[in-house]
Structure formats: structure tokens, C-alpha cells
Amino acid sequence: MSLKIEKRNNETLALIGRLDTVTAPELETEISAALSSAESLVLDMEKLDYISSAGLRVILKTQKVLAHKAGLKLIHVSNDVREVFDITGFSDILTIE
Amino acid sequence: MTNKIEKAFLFALEVHGHQKRKDGKPYIVHPFSVANVLARNGADDDLICAGLLHDTIEDGGVAPEEIVHQFGEEVLRIVLFDTEDKSLSWEERKRSTLDAIASCDRKCAMLVCADKLANICDVESNLAESGESVWSQFQYGREKQEWLYREYVDRFARLSDLKMYDELKATVERVFNKRRRTSMNAKMEIKDNMTYVSVDGSINSVNAQQFGDVLAVAPGDTEGVVINAAELEYISSAGLRVLLSLKKRCGKKIFKIIGVSSDVMNIFDVTGFSEIMEIVPAARTISIDGCEVIGRGACGECFRIDDETIIKLYYDNTDTKFIEHEKALAKKAFVMGIPTAISYDIVEANGRKGVVYELIKAKTLGELMRSENAKLDEYAGLYVDICKQVHSIRTKDPEIPSFKEANRADIKNITGITEEERNYLHRFLDLVPDGDTCLHGDLNINNIMVQNGECCLIDMGELSTGTPMFDISRILFSMIYASSEQEEYNAFYKMPTATVKEIYEKFFRGYFGCDTVEEAEKTNPEVKWLHPLAWFRCCTSMLKGNRWGEEMRKKALGLLREKLIPFVEKEEMLHE
Numbered sequence: 232m233s234l235k236i237e238k239r240n241n242e243t244l245a246l247i248g249r250l251d252t253v254t255a256p257e258l259e260t261e262i263s264a265a266l267s268s269a270e271s272l273v274l275d276m277e278k279l280d281y282i283s284s285a286g287l288r289v290i291l292k293t294q295k296v297l298a299h300k301a302g303l304k305l306i307h308v309s310n311d312v313r314e315v316f317d318i319t320g321f322s323d324i325l326t327i328e
Numbered sequence: 329m330t331n332k333i334e335k336a337f338l339f340a341l342e343v344h345g346h347q348k349r350k351d352g353k354p355y356i357v358h359p360f361s362v363a364n365v366l367a368r369n370g371a372d373d374d375l376i377c378a379g380l381l382h383d384t385i386e387d388g389g390v391a392p393e394e395i396v397h398q399f400g401e402e403v404l405r406i407v408l409f410d411t412e413d414k415s416l417s418w419e420e421r422k423r424s425t426l427d428a429i430a431s432c433d434r435k436c437a438m439l440v441c442a443d444k445l446a447n448i449c450d451v452e453s454n455l456a457e458s459g460e461s462v463w464s465q466f467q468y469g470r471e472k473q474e475w476l477y478r479e480y481v482d483r484f485a486r487l488s489d490l491k492m493y494d495e496l497k498a499t500v501e502r503v504f505n506k507r508r509r510t511s512m513n514a515k516m517e518i519k520d521n522m523t524y525v526s527v528d529g530s531i532n533s534v535n536a537q538q539f540g541d542v543l544a545v546a547p548g549d550t551e552g553v554v555i556n557a558a559e560l561e562y563i564s565s566a567g568l569r570v571l572l573s574l575k576k577r578c579g580k581k582i583f584k585i586i587g588v589s590s591d592v593m594n595i596f597d598v599t600g601f602s603e604i605m606e607i608v609p610a611a612r613t614i615s616i617d618g619c620e621v622i623g624r625g626a627c628g629e630c631f632r633i634d635d636e637t638i639i640k641l642y643y644d645n646t647d648t649k650f651i652e653h654e655k656a657l658a659k660k661a662f663v664m665g666i667p668t669a670i671s672y673d674i675v676e677a678n679g680r681k682g683v684v685y686e687l688i689k690a691k692t693l694g695e696l697m698r699s700e701n702a703k704l705d706e707y708a709g710l711y712v713d714i715c716k717q718v719h720s721i722r723t724k725d726p727e728i729p730s731f732k733e734a735n736r737a738d739i740k741n742i743t744g745i746t747e748e749e750r751n752y753l754h755r756f757l758d759l760v761p762d763g764d765t766c767l768h769g770d771l772n773i774n775n776i777m778v779q780n781g782e783c784c785l786i787d788m789g790e791l792s793t794g795t796p797m798f799d800i801s802r803i804l805f806s807m808i809y810a811s812s813e814q815e816e817y818n819a820f821y822k823m824p825t826a827t828v829k830e831i832y833e834k835f836f837r838g839y840f841g842c843d844t845v846e847e848a849e850k851t852n853p854e855v856k857w858l859h860p861l862a863w864f865r866c867c868t869s870m871l872k873g874n875r876w877g878e879e880m881r882k883k884a885l886g887l888l889r890e891k892l893i894p895f896v897e898k899e900e901m902l903h904e
Binding site for chain 1: 491636659662663665667668669670671672673686688779780782784
């Protein structure tokens with residue numbers, strides 16, 4: 232019931248587990264650390280099982296920061312998380328591959 | 329694409345290029361869809377190659393040695409598994425395949441599953457095109473096929489973690505459970521200068537022309553076309569073409585398809601139509617039987633659906649536009665960065681409309697303040713922070729109303745005042761400074777949830793823009809003006825009146841950095857509007873009917889006549 236963040240390379244973070252109120256601050260810290268050296272960011276969501284509003288907010292915040300840079304990309308989004316993006320209409324705002 | 333897959337594709341194309349399927353379509357479409365299904369379900373290169381090549385031996389006469397030579401042992405092994413011995417009878421063949429599926433390895437099972445999925449999908453689209461006559465293509469008719477496919481679904485249960493299994497199961501259900509209509513009915517009418525079309529049944533190559541004829545004169549002089557597809561079960565490419573040409577005729581006019589079922593939505597998604605036209609899916613229907621009621625409000629009730637979601641179910645007479653507006657505002661608030669619950673979709677339950685929201689597992693700031701009096705300072709600090717966070721957001725989004733406009737409607741609802749007095753209230757709003765600060769509209773402590781020390785706001789229906797003094801004046805109104813001076817207990821906040829006053833004072837100090845309006849005005853001239861806005865709020869809420877009782881009506885009338893009207897006159901003079 233927690234989140235593991237794996238740094239794949241300079242600009243790719245893989246998220247494993249649940250992104251909720253408890254774990255969202257951890258991701259926020261990791262992202263701001265990554266953004267000090269990178270112009271763009273890729274989040275690998277293959278093993279992300281759940282995302283709550285707190286998690287979605289971190290993603291949106293990152294999206295806003297990177298809108299002026301090279302951008303944020305979400306890859307391998309699992310069906311469950313994809314459903315959250317689709318139903319909430321966030322798929323239109325985010326770059327999902 | 330790796331070289332091997334490319335090679336397998338070209339190989340299959342060479343073998344099947346001139347062949348046709350039972351239904352007359354080019355043969356190559358089939359191995360290609362099988363490979364496609366496999367690729368979407370995480371297959372490796374060998375398995376994808378086997379998908380492309382799986383019929384080259386059985387139907388293409390290719391020698392097994394050829395496959396080994398070009399693609400290796402593993403690919404051949406998988407292909408051979410899905411190759412039937414045509415010297416056996418139909419039933420023997422099928423039985424031996426079914427037995428083999430139960431014990432084979434995962435890759436072989438995936439190939440057969442993808443193969444059957446592609447086949448049953450073809451059956452489904454042919455059924456919609458030509459109806460039940462499709463079954464005559466099979467040597468063994470509908471009943472035998474039904475038995476066979478239900479057996480497959482059973483045997484493939486071990487692949488239930490894969491999407492293709494779910495698709496196989498759902499498609500088999502659809503094909504054998506309902507005998508779809510192959511006819512179509514379409515009607516067109518013009519109402520309020522808009523063309524409304526309703527269509528049901530299946531639109532296929534046989535009746536697409538008839539559908540086109542119904543729509544031929546649309547949109548004409550009307551503002552656009554709205555197609556109600558709630559009863560539409562299937563639409564083929566011929567039908568899609570009719571929609572496309574209508575969309576072109578509409579140009580920049582409105583063109584919208586509403587109430588689309590999930591089956592038809594699938595077709596729009598796969599063909600990419602959902603990206604080029606406005607398509608609104610039908611509201612999901614959910615059950616609230618046995619769900620716990622967690623709140624009742626002015627316009628609806630909240631039920632807890634499961635651990636992660638709630639539904640706000642509106643009362644029967646609620647206008648759909650109002651629901652859509654409230655949901656749209658909730659989403660806008662979220663996107664702008666206001667911490668609030670995720671709003672999911674608009675759904676139906678018990679014949680009523682509702683919106684599904686994320687469940688926030690937390691206590692309200694009000695509950696915390698009530699139960700932990702010693703931590704009042706800390707909670708007042710959170711209160712200030714969340715208000716400042718909302719007020720740090722600026723927006724010029726035209727879809728978010730200004731609070732002035734939203735309040736003009738309330739002025740109309742006031743009863744028991746003269747028209748001249750009503751006019752003063754409008755003149756008051758004219759004088760209030762404009763602004764593009766984001767306002768929540770009702771920042772009372774019962775609308776703020778606290779999880780892990782962080783605030784999350786609920787109830788976004790009154791989101792607006794304007795001067796932040798409006799939001800603060802609502803707090804001032806509900807904490808100070810809305811209680812009667814004699815009462816020691818505040819029923820709205822469920823705590824002693826003195827505690828509520830204390831919270832307001834702490835909040836004021838935290839938000840403005842000083843203790844009085846006079847001091848705050850020195851650094852922020854808009855503070856001058858704080859109390860007048862609270863008087864205004866007293867008028868719009870307490871003078872609407874007699875819900876608040878006679879005493880409160882008198883109080884509000886006093887504020888209007890002795891404070892607000894003189895204030896308006898003074899300000900108007902200053903402005904001249």
C-alpha cells in the first residue's frame with residue numbers, strides 16, 4: 232500500500248504502487264529534484280495501481296511547470312489509472328503514450 | 329518494429345495476399361489483427377511473429393521446415409500448436425484443441441485466445457451488417473458455435489489477467505446473448521432552431537442510404553444538429569460516412585452525438601471518430617442499493633459507493649445543465665490548482681442524475697475545531713493558509729462566473745422590500761471593485777477537509793471570480809452576523825457562540841496580519857468592502873422567504889436600511 236519511485240535515467244521515473252495523499256509528497260520531492268537538472272520528464276506508470284486527487288494534483292503541477300520547457304509525458308499507463316484519466320477528462324490535458 | 333516481425337508480416341502477406349476469408353474480406357486482415365491483439369497484450373517478438381504466421385501452414389500450405397528456417401524453432405512450436413489436423417472431424421478437431429488449451433504453456437494459450445477473439449469480432453460485425461444469415465457461412469451453425477465459444481471462454485480463464493480475455497468474454501456474451509436488430513429507425517425534428525435527430529437499431533451498409541436520406545436537409549438554417557444515439561446498437565463504416573458528410577455540411581455549426589452506449593462508443597473510439605466530433609457517452613448507471621448516506625444538502629444527497637468514491641445524487645427536479653455546470657466548475661477548480669476531490673463522471677442511479685466524486689477520507693476542519701479546542705490556533709492557521717491558497721489563483725476563464733453576476737440572481741429572490749430598496753442592492757454591486765481572483769464562494773469550515781495536515785475543499789458549485797473580500801465576507805456573515813446575539817450556542821457550527829467568535833478573530837489576524845478592519849484597510853483598501861459585503865449577504869440570504877425567522881429578518885432589514893443604503897449613497901457621492 233505504498234509507492235516506490237525508481238529512477239530509470241536522468242528524466243524517467245517509474246512509479247510502482249499507489250499514488251495517494253500519503254505518497255504524493257514523496258513524488259513531489261523526487262520530481263523537483265529531477266527537474267533541477269532535466270528539461271523534460273517521463274513518468275512510467277506501468278506498475279502504478281491507483282491514483283487519487285492528491286496524486287493527480289502533483290502530475291498537474293508538474294505539467295504546468297514543464298509547459299514552458301520540453302514537457303511531461305506519461306507512458307505505459309495501466310488500465311485502472313487510464314480509466315481515472317479518461318473519466319475525469321484529464322486525458323485531454325495530459326500527454327499519455 | 330524489429331526486423332523479424334517485419335519479415336513475418338511480409339511472409340504472411342506473400343502467402344495470404346491473394347486469399348479471401350469466409351466473409352469475403354482479404355485474408356491478411358486476420359493474421360494482422362491476431363498479431364495486433366498479441367502486441368497489445370504484452371507478447372514478445374516470437375509470439376507476435378507466430379500470430380502473423382499462424383495460418384500459413386493450415387491455410388497457406390507452407391512447409392513447417394520453411395518456418396523453422398526463417399523464424400526459428402520457438403515460432404514454429406507456437407504456430408503448430410494453433411494448427412488443426414484437418415483429417416479429423418469438426419468435433420474431434422475442436423475437442424482436441426480445447427483439451428490442449430487446458431495444459432499448454434502461456435504463449436500458446438495467448439495465440440489461440442487472440443485467434444478466437446479476432447474470429448468472434450468478425451462474427452459480431454458481420455452480424456450487424458447482414459443479420460443472422462451469417463451463421464450459414466459456418467458448416468456448423470449458431471448453436472455449435474455458441475457451445476464452442478463458451479467453452480473457449482471457460483478454458484482461457486487462466487488468461488484472465490489479460491485484456492484480450494475480457495474482450496473475448498464480453499464479445500461472446502454480446503454475440504450469443506442478444507440477437508441484434510438489423511433494422512434502423514431515424515427521425516428528425518426542428519425545435520428551438522436546432523435540428524434533433526434520434527436513431528435506433530443498427531446502421532449498416534443496407535440501410536445507411538436510408539439514414540442519409542433522413543438527414544439530407546440538415547442542418548439547413550438551424551444552428552446545428554444534435555443526434556440522440558441512446559438506442560443505437562451498431563454503426564458500420566457506411567453509417568460513419570453519413571455522419572462525416574453531415575459534420576462537413578455543419579461546418580462551424582453545432583454537431584453533437586449524445587447518449588452513446590459503450591458498444592457504439594467503442595466503434596467511435598477505434599475509428600478515431602471520437603477525436604474529430606463531439607461525442608457524449610451515455611451516463612453510466614450505478615446502483616446505490618445498500619450504500620451508506622453520508623450527507624444531505626439543499627440539492628441532493630451523498631452516498632458512499634465504495635472505499636474510494638462517493639456519489640452526489642441530485643433531487644429529481646434538478647436541471648441537467650445545473651449538474652453539468654457544477655461538475656465543470658469542480659474540474660476547473662482542480663485544474664487551476666485548488667486542492668479538491670476528483671470529479672469523475674455524471675451517472676444515473678435510481679433514475680436520478682448524480683456526479684461521482686473521489687471520497688476524501690478525512691474530518692472537516694469544523695469537526696477538528698470542535699473536538700480539539702486546545703489546537704484552535706493550529707487549525708485557524710490551516711484555515712488562513714487554504715483561503716490564501718485559493719486567493720493566490722487568478723483566472724480570466726469566461727466560463728467561471730463573476731460573483732457579482734451570480735449574486736444578482738439572489739437579489740431578485742428577496743421578498744418584502746420595496747423596488748427602490750432592491751435597486752440599492754444592485755447599485756451596491758455596481759460599486760464593488762472587480763477582480764480576477766478565484767473565489768470558492770463558501771469557505772466555511774465544514775467545507776474544508778483535513779487529510780495529513782493538508783486541506784482539501786469540497787462543494788465547488790459556487791466557484792466564481794472577484795474581490796477576495798467576497799469570500800471573507802461570507803465567513804464573517806456565517807460566523808458573526810448569522811447568529812443571534814442572545815444565543816450562547818451556535819447551531820450551524822455546533823459550538824459555543826464565543827468559540828466561533830474566537831475562531832473568526834484568529835482567522836482575521838492570520839489573513840490580514842492585524843486585529844481590526846481599520847488597520848487592515850491601511851495596507852489593503854478593498855477591506856473597506858468587507859462588512860458592507862456581509863450586510864449584503866445578510867439581505868440576500870435572510871430576506872429570502874422566512875426560513876431564518878422573524879428576528880433575523882428584522883436584523884437584515886435594519887442592516888439594509890441603516891447601514892447598506894447610507895453606505896451606497898456615500899460611495900456614489902465619492903465616485904461623482
